[in-house]
Amino acid sequence: MSRDKNRKVYVVGHKNPDTDSICSAIAYAALKTKITGIHHEPRRAGQLNEETQYVLEHFGVKMPRLLSDLREQIKDVELKEVEGLKSSVSIRTAWEKMQESNIHTLPVTRDGKLEGVITIGDIAKTYMEVYDSTILSKARAQYRNIARAVDGEVLTGNEHSYLLSGKVVIAASSRILMSDFINKDDLVIMGDRKDAQQCAIDVAASCMVVCQNAPISDHILKQAEEKQIVIIRTPHDTFTAAQHINQSIPVKYFMTKSNLVTFKLKDYVDDVKDVMARKRFRDFPIVDNKGRFLGLISRRRLLNVRKKQVILVDHNEKNQAVEGVEEAEVLEIIDHHRLSSIQTMAPVFFRNQPVGCTATIVYQMYQEAGVAPDPVNAALLCAAIISDTLMFRSPTCTPLDEHTARTLAGIAGINVEELAREMFNAGSNLKGKSAEEICFLDFKQFTVNDTVFGVGQVNSMSADELKEIRRIVEPHLEKARTAHGLNMIFFMLTNIITESSELLCCGPEAREKILSAYDLPEDTETIMLKGVVSRKKQLVPTLVGALQQ
Numbered sequence: 001m002s003r004d005k006n007r008k009v010y011v012v013g014h015k016n017p018d019t020d021s022i023c024s025a026i027a028y029a030a031l032k033t034k035i036t037g038i039h040h041e042p043r044r045a046g047q048l049n050e051e052t053q054y055v056l057e058h059f060g061v062k063m064p065r066l067l068s069d070l071r072e073q074i075k076d077v078e079l080k081e082v083e084g085l086k087s088s089v090s091i092r093t094a095w096e097k098m099q100e101s102n103i104h105t106l107p108v109t110r111d112g113k114l115e116g117v118i119t120i121g122d123i124a125k126t127y128m129e130v131y132d133s134t135i136l137s138k139a140r141a142q143y144r145n146i147a148r149a150v151d152g153e154v155l156t157g158n159e160h161s162y163l164l165s166g167k168v169v170i171a172a173s174s175r176i177l178m179s180d181f182i183n184k185d186d187l188v189i190m191g192d193r194k195d196a197q198q199c200a201i202d203v204a205a206s207c208m209v210v211c212q213n214a215p216i217s218d219h220i221l222k223q224a225e226e227k228q229i230v231i232i233r234t235p236h237d238t239f240t241a242a243q244h245i246n247q248s249i250p251v252k253y254f255m256t257k258s259n260l261v262t263f264k265l266k267d268y269v270d271d272v273k274d275v276m277a278r279k280r281f282r283d284f285p286i287v288d289n290k291g292r293f294l295g296l297i298s299r300r301r302l303l304n305v306r307k308k309q310v311i312l313v314d315h316n317e318k319n320q321a322v323e324g325v326e327e328a329e330v331l332e333i334i335d336h337h338r339l340s341s342i343q344t345m346a347p348v349f350f351r352n353q354p355v356g357c358t359a360t361i362v363y364q365m366y367q368e369a370g371v372a373p374d375p376v377n378a379a380l381l382c383a384a385i386i387s388d389t390l391m392f393r394s395p396t397c398t399p400l401d402e403h404t405a406r407t408l409a410g411i412a413g414i415n416v417e418e419l420a421r422e423m424f425n426a427g428s429n430l431k432g433k434s435a436e437e438i439c440f441l442d443f444k445q446f447t448v449n450d451t452v453f454g455v456g457q458v459n460s461m462s463a464d465e466l467k468e469i470r471r472i473v474e475p476h477l478e479k480a481r482t483a484h485g486l487n488m489i490f491f492m493l494t495n496i497i498t499e500s501s502e503l504l505c506c507g508p509e510a511r512e513k514i515l516s517a518y519d520l521p522e523d524t525e526t527i528m529l530k531g532v533v534s535r536k537k538q539l540v541p542t543l544v545g546a547l548q549q
Helices: 019-036 050-058 091-101 120-128 143-149 175-181 194-202 218-226 238-248 269-277 358-369 375-388 399-412 416-427 435-439 463-483 510-517 535-548
Strands: 008-012 039-044 105-110 113-119 153-156 168-170 187-190 207-210 230-233 283-287 293-298 309-313 329-335 349-352 443-448 451-460 488-495 500-506 528-530
Touching (some): 008 019, 019 039, 019 050, 091 105, 091 143, 105 293, 113 120, 113 283, 120 238, 143 238, 153 218, 187 238, 358 375, 416 451, 451 535, 463 488, 488 510, 488 535, 500 510, 510 535
Parallel strands (some): 008 039, 329 349
Antiparallel strands (some): 105 113, 153 230, 443 451
16 A cells, blocks of 8 residues: 655544544554554544543643544645736736646735735636727736737837826827827827827827837937837737737736635545535635635646545544544544444454553554653553553453453553552543533444444442532433433443442433343332443443343
């Protein structure tokens, strides 16, 4: 599989991330970067809980940035890099640049910021639409641009000054008629007739365009200099010169500057395609947050969009994955849960082991690669195992998990029991949190047939604290269930010391299913599940079995 060395691969856990999904993502990203040379960036798929925040702060690790959507964005598309035009350049210059770059749209910028766009259609208007003879002065055409438009040269006068008033006229009549329609400040197109040239001088025209490289006497040149009249000599005939002269108009006169359709790098390709379908333009400008022009994008370029590359850790359930995962290129899945619903377009490296924590697998992969984790990553992996196994009390914990955690603690120079106590205290410190926040701190969603259910969990060493959490969360569960479109919600209040969980149920048949699954009497008031502390190994499999029957 070819990968662009400049691209990065995201390593991310599940939504409502726990300590394992965050710490495993960080440590695995570090390992992958080291052994591949490709930048692997750890990300989080949701807000961190108190326990995970404590772990990261305790070991001085920066919180991973949020990854909320894996759909392609404009930043995944190769932009057409085009230099912006100044608004004062001529239509002729814009046209030449379009031909040179084989492009139909050019950005008009000032100090890097987008002012407008000029298109081939805008330039066509200068020929197809009838304008009055004062358009050059209205548009403040510069004399050097006028000379360029007619392939001419400025013989006298200030080429940097502008035609500010007057009209464009062709001197093809008798001197008597000419003196009636040529006025002061006009631009006069003429041939080699001496009387026409003298007439333009006499009425103080602003500019004389002399065609077919006709001779101009020193006498005329001298008078023009005295009166500061610009003389341009062109090889073209009067018809061609008149036809081309509008090309000297500055682009600002024809460019689109209001209601510009622009996009930003963070915009999603799907949304951009929808907008493009409703607009007539071929190319669209991309700007940053400060309005600076970055490049152009076309419909054709969107076909070559690069999918985001991602490694999933600690989950393989579509409901738990970052939005848009089906549009991403999933490279690997490292997990320790039941096999579920993530589908991939191509074969992937999939590693799933029946251990208590993804971090245990990640450390195995460090060993297999012959790479020793640094003390910080060792500490993070150790904390993840402590968290996921409730410090080796959970039935999900295997001898390998405990052995790995103790080994990592040695590398990191930490005391497992001490760290566990601090982590669990931090995790159950929910002061100031709303019922909604507590409910979804550690929450996972599952699908069985047509039933979608969620399981939240709070671990604590204090029975009083669990009682207080129950008081806050229980009245909110029905609202949370309907708001998140779930059939059922179960909430585990797990006491780490007594190794038991009180279960709150919400939704049609939720309570009945639990009573049936655990063979409890129908008149049971408080559902207390002794020995049940693991959502993954003890609650979810039992629930799935009950729902499948």
